[in-house]
Amino acid sequence: MRCQSLILLILSAVTATAAEAPRFFPSSSHDNSSRIDSDVEAWYARQLTALGERSLCCGEPLSRKVIRFTWLRTFHQPVAIRMEQSTTGAWTLRTKVSGGAGGFNPGSVVIDEQRELSAADADRVLAKITHGSEFWMLPESLPRVQSRSLPDGSVELRITSDGAQWIVEVRDGDDYHFVDRWSPEEGLVREIGLLLMSLSKQEFGSVY
DSSP: OOOHHHHHHHHHHHTTEEEEEEEEOOOTTTSSHHHHHHHHHHHHHHHHHHOOOOOOSSOOOOOOOEEEEEETTTTTTEEEEEEEOOSSSOOOEEEEEEOOOOTTTOEEEEEEEEEEOOHHHHHHHHHHTTTHHHHHHSSSSOSEEEEEOOOOOOOOEEESSSEEEEEEEEEEEEEEEEEEEEOOSSHHHHHHHHHHHHHHTTOOOOOO
16 A cells, blocks of 8 residues: 555654654653654654754753744655744744655755744744643644544544644743644644744645
């Protein structure tokens, strides 16, 4: 199957470099320590390293907030959009795009642009990630096999295959939380991702 072949390709690509990759997510990120979880974390680390991004989960407390949206589409260019507060309190948005594909080799950075955000635009994002808000309550990850109840009382199972990882991270001093979703069609992670895409003023092509 196409999905199985893709997963095997991703795992083989990241396993060789897993030991060398920096930790981008805390060791307690996932509910268990199975091989797939470790390899997924290595896959994310490889993509973020190629984009020239640093880890937000570990290290010394930050004196300012950082919000990062990582978008890994299977067959399209990897994207990282980082919103960061300066020492003066102003907000900047830095957008990086690499030349590979989110489900394969990340390639090297082909776009690296930064712009200042107005207070109003920054507030639109901050309103979605304030402490005590829904974001901090969301589980970090969900299985790709999802279910929903139908009007007739039956349950529909949805097994995802090709798509995109939408990962939103927030670091505020000692506090850190991330939410990882596979091709969300609705919900807070999609809202934050689409908002940051819009604020970046970049064209990304297919959104999925």
